[in-house]
Amino acid sequence: MCGIVGFIGNEQAAPILLEGLSRLEYRGYDSAGVAICDGGAGTLSVRKAKGRLQVLSDLIHGGADLPGTVGVGHTRWATHGAPSDVNSHPQVSENGRVAVVHNGIIENYAELRSFLESKGVSFVSQTDTEVIAQLIEYFYTGDLLSAVDQALHRMEGAYALGIVCADAPDQIIAVRKDNPLILGWGKGCNFIASDVTAILKHTRDVSYMNDGDLAVLTREGIQCYDHLLRPIEKEVVHVDWEVDAAEKGGYEHFMFKEIMEQPEALRRCLSPRIKDGEIVFEGLSLTPDYLRSLRRIFIVACGSSYHVGVVGKYHLEKLTRIPVEVALGSEFRYMDPIVDDKTLVIVLSQSGETLDTMAALREAKRLGAHVLSIVNVVGSSIARDSDEVLYTWAGPEIAVATTKAYTTQLALLALLAVWFGKTLGTVDEADYQAALAGFRELPEKMEQVLSCRDGIQYFASKYFNHSSIFFIGRNLDYALGLEGSLKLKEISYIHSEAYASGELKHGTISLIEEGTLVMALGTCDRLFQKTVSNVVEVKARGADVLALTTERHQEEMAHNANGVMTIPDICDLLLPSLGVVPLQLFAYYVALMRGCDIDKPRNLAKSVTVE
Ligand code: F6R
Numbered sequence: 023m024c025g026i027v028g029f030i031g032n033e034q035a036a037p038i039l040l041e042g043l044s045r046l047e048y049r050g051y052d053s054a055g056v057a058i059c060d061g062g063a064g065t066l067s068v069r070k071a072k073g074r075l076q077v078l079s080d081l082i083h084g085g086a087d088l089p090g091t092v093g094v095g096h097t098r099w100a101t102h103g104a105p106s107d108v109n110s111h112p113q114v115s116e117n118g119r120v121a122v123v124h125n126g127i128i129e130n131y132a133e134l135r136s137f138l139e140s141k142g143v144s145f146v147s148q149t150d151t152e153v154i155a156q157l158i159e160y161f162y163t164g165d166l167l168s169a170v171d172q173a174l175h176r177m178e179g180a181y182a183l184g185i186v187c188a189d190a191p192d193q194i195i196a197v198r199k200d201n202p203l204i205l206g207w208g209k210g211c212n213f214i215a216s217d218v219t220a221i222l223k224h225t226r227d228v229s230y231m232n233d234g235d236l237a238v239l240t241r242e243g244i245q246c247y248d249h250l251l252r253p254i255e256k257e258v259v260h261v262d263w264e265v266d267a268a269e270k271g272g273y274e275h276f277m278f279k280e281i282m283e284q285p286e287a288l289r290r291c292l293s294p295r296i297k298d299g300e301i302v303f304e305g306l307s308l309t310p311d312y313l314r315s316l317r318r319i320f321i322v323a324c325g326s327s328y329h330v331g332v333v334g335k336y337h338l339e340k341l342t343r344i345p346v347e348v349a350l351g352s353e354f355r356y357m358d359p360i361v362d363d364k365t366l367v368i369v370l371s372q373s374g375e376t377l378d379t380m381a382a383l384r385e386a387k388r389l390g391a392h393v394l395s396i397v398n399v400v401g402s403s404i405a406r407d408s409d410e411v412l413y414t415w416a417g418p419e420i421a422v423a424t425t426k427a428y429t430t431q432l433a434l435l436a437l438l439a440v441w442f443g444k445t446l447g448t449v450d451e452a453d454y455q456a457a458l459a460g461f462r463e464l465p466e467k468m469e470q471v472l473s474c475r476d477g478i479q480y481f482a483s484k485y486f487n488h489s490s491i492f493f494i495g496r497n498l499d500y501a502l503g504l505e506g507s508l509k510l511k512e513i514s515y516i517h518s519e520a521y522a523s524g525e526l527k528h529g530t531i532s533l534i535e536e537g538t539l540v541m542a543l544g545t546c547d548r549l550f551q552k553t554v555s556n557v558v559e560v561k562a563r564g565a566d567v568l569a570l571t572t573e574r575h576q577e578e579m580a581h582n583a584n585g586v587m588t589i590p591d592i593c594d595l596l597l598p599s600l601g602v603v604p605l606q607l608f609a610y611y612v613a614l615m616r617g618c619d620i621d622k623p624r625n626l627a628k629s630v631t632v633e
Contacts, residue, residue: 023101023631024111024125025049026203027220028094028184028194029212029273030239032630036085039095042213042220043075045268048420048621048628049125049216050099053110054078057121060090060293061191065351070096070110070123092191094184096123099627102131113152114187115159115323116143119188120166122158124151124203125216125631126180134176150179158185166190167238169487171251172198172234180377180631184214191245194221199630202375202403205229205237205244212239216629217399219268219418220259226263229256230401259401268418275620277513279604282472285465287416287426288433288599295434296307300459301441306410307365308394316344316366320359322382322390323370324351326424326508327431330370331500333598334435343441351378352633355385369395370435372419372427373629374402377568381633383407396434412438421621422628423513425606428505429599431466436595437461460593464600467590471603474588478604481568481585482611485516488539492530492554493520495543502598503543506605513623514613523556532583536564541605542583544571545597550578557582570604572597 025046027042029038039056047054055070055078067088071078075097082088096111103109112121128134131150138156139145145152154173162169166187173279173483186193196203196214206213206221206228213221218228231237234249238254246256273279295302319338321331331348340348347358361367367386371379374397379428383404386393395408398416405411414430440457443449449457478608487489493503503520511518521530523542534540540560544553550571557567569583571589579586587608613620 023099023627023629024048024096025097025216025220026123026125026182026184026214027216028196028214028239029211030092030192031208031240032091032196032241033211034085034089035091036082036088037094038224040075040085041223042215043095045099045219046216047097048074048422048629050097051622052100052105053098053107054096055110055112056082056088056093056095057112057114057123057186058093059188059191060089060185061092063089064188064191066118066121066186066188068112068114070107070112071355072107072110092135092186092194094121094123094186094194101127104152109147109149111151113147113149113155115155119161120155120159120162121186121405122151122155122604123184124154125182128153128177128181129179154183164189165194166195167236170195170236174257178365182216189373192240196231196237196239198235198375198580199233200380202629203231203233205239206255207244210241212241212244213629214239218263219420222263222268224263226261227258228261229258232404236336261400263418268420275421277423277425277610280419280421280425281418281603281610284426284429284603285410285468285472288465288468289431290415290417291430291434292437292464295437296458296461299455301437301444301458303412303438303441306412313442313446315364317364318360319344319346320361320365320367320386321346321348321370322351322354322367322379322381322386324376325370326428326505327370327372327379329501329505330428330431330435330509332504333432333498334368334439336498336501337362337436337439337595338442341449342446343448349382351376351382354382359389363392365391367391367393368435369393369404369408370431371395371404372398372424372431374399374404375631376404377631377633380404380407389555396431398430422623422626425510429602432599433461433464433596436599440595456593457595459612460596464592466593467600468603471589471600475607478587478607479514479611480589482608482615485539485568486612486615488516491516491518491541492534492537493518493541493543494523494526496523496546496552498594498598499543499549499553499601502545502601502605503541505602506543506609509606509609510612511610512626513620514616514618515624516612521555526556526560531560531563534560534563534565538565540565540567542567542569543571543601544575545589545601546594547572547574550575554578554582570601
């Protein structure tokens with residue numbers, strides 16, 4: 023939610039900021055803006071525009087219009103105040119001296135605004151961010167850091183901030199609380215950014231800010247402070263992501279590129295963890311005694327990551343016989359969860375920054391649970407706040423709709439479940455070896471699925487005009503349907519729902535009529551016949567059925583459904599990992615045929631850092 027970038031150096035700042043923002047547009051894209059300090063001229067210029075970054079870029083001619091070598095930029099996902107020029111960031115103080123870019127929400131902004139208005143300050147926007155700029159200005163008496171510090175003491179909520187001031191044209195102040203912000207160390211120049219992809223072209227040396235940290239950036243260096251304004255040293259981490267990984271590389275859309283990258287991402291995720299016929303989780307401290315002591319496992323996540331959790335519950339319960347509960351990050355802390363030191367909480371997050379998931383993690387720790395997270399973004403807040411972390415190593419995921427992050431989470435959680443089972447003795451050697459064989463062949467089988475994408479494109483061309491689609495399936499296929507349905511609705515805007523097939527008769531079947539599209543998921547061998555019965559039921563009521571099944575059941579399904587998509591046979595554990603690929607491709611092609619903005623679907627942002 024919202025992307026921030028800041029640069030201080032000797033080159034013109036505006037083009038660098040625009041380029042950085044183009045990498046962050048996935049975080050929000052309803053408006054964008056920059057504030058540039060020109061020390062020579064003594065000016066602070068702010069330009070902002072509603073709409074995509076391109077609108078801003080055109081307005082300032084790719085940045086050429088704005089001289090100055092210090093600045094901050096922002097791409098917005100609106101919270102307070104509709105997308106508009108005036109509500110875009112940077113927000114500036116009344117006299118134009120202080121400019122602020124912000125990711126997050128100031129919860130007491132109304133109170134602060136009334137206070138400032140009572141002191142005669144006038145506001146022009148509906149944003150909570152303008153309050154920050156005005157508050158800093160209110161406290162400013164010549165020392166920007168002190169003014170920022172005083173303002174922070176009055177602000178409640180979550181924020182990552184980039185602040186520039188006309189009177190202090192040779193510095194940027196950065197602040198972080200509950201929203202991501204990193205510092206980039208260059209040569210004669212320094213950076214701030216919401217994530218590393220925005221500055222990767224310029225530096226790979228970054229420091230992760232902690233909650234409560236402040237930083238003052240100059241051309242020469244970065245000085246960090248804790249929340250009591252005591253100077254602190256920050257570790258500098260070298261990032262080894264390739265710049266290319268965050269580029270489209272000839273593909274029309276990031277989503278398609280990331281779908282195609284999945285076999286490779288799985289190899290990166292799995293091969294270092296399967297060595298000499300054994301699963302190896304280096305650095306994980308969970309002992310057999312600890313696993314035996316567990317009374318319960320909680321999986322906590324949001325969106326697609328939550329869907330991984332639903333699959334994970336089936337796996338973990340089957341393989342360990344430990345009760346597993348899956349909770350939405352946004353619900354967990356309000357449900358009075360039964361969690362104690364005999365509970366393992368597994369937190370799933372691609373970005374590692376999802377605010378609700380983060381809040382759940384903190385609640386779990388407060389209740390005494392041990393927290394293990396599965397995260398893609400290295401050094402992210404969730405990774406750093408967990409007791410232990412397993413990285414998925416999927417590489418940067420830019421498309422808003424997740425694909426390779428989902429499949430790597432899914433595979434890693436399945437691998438963890440097998441390892442737990444083996445450690446506890448609830449998985450025998452034969453099943454263990456069969457599972458390992460499945461993991462080894464997964465990337466190649468996924469390549470086979472991807473190579474058959476023309477067939478899926480054909481089905482998309484047949485059905486892209488439908489206005490409503492139902493996904494049905496049982497057990498793992500139900501969990502798969504949740505993800506297939508979300509993928510479709512988020513990028514194609516077709517109404518879609520996923521149901522456990524057995525639930526259909528308890529109400530939803532009344533919606534099935536002539537021509538309704540039902541996506542029947544029948545990959546689980548032991549439940550296949552039941553799925554066929556459900557296919558027959560909905561067809562009898564006029565539904566058009568597109569089915570997904572494995573090679574061994576392809577023929578039988580073809581007799582019953584109107585169309586069949588097929589995946590290779592693989593062990594049960596990995597059926598959802600293969601099964602999701604045709605559903606991702608189906609959603610992608612449908613969205614393409616409907617002319618949707620696939621990488622940046624309306625109203626969405628990739629990293630949801632507000633509650
Ligand atoms: C959907 C999607 C979202 C995320 C959700 C959680 O395609 O990407 O549903 O899965 O916002 O995000 P993370 O995994 O970053 O916590």
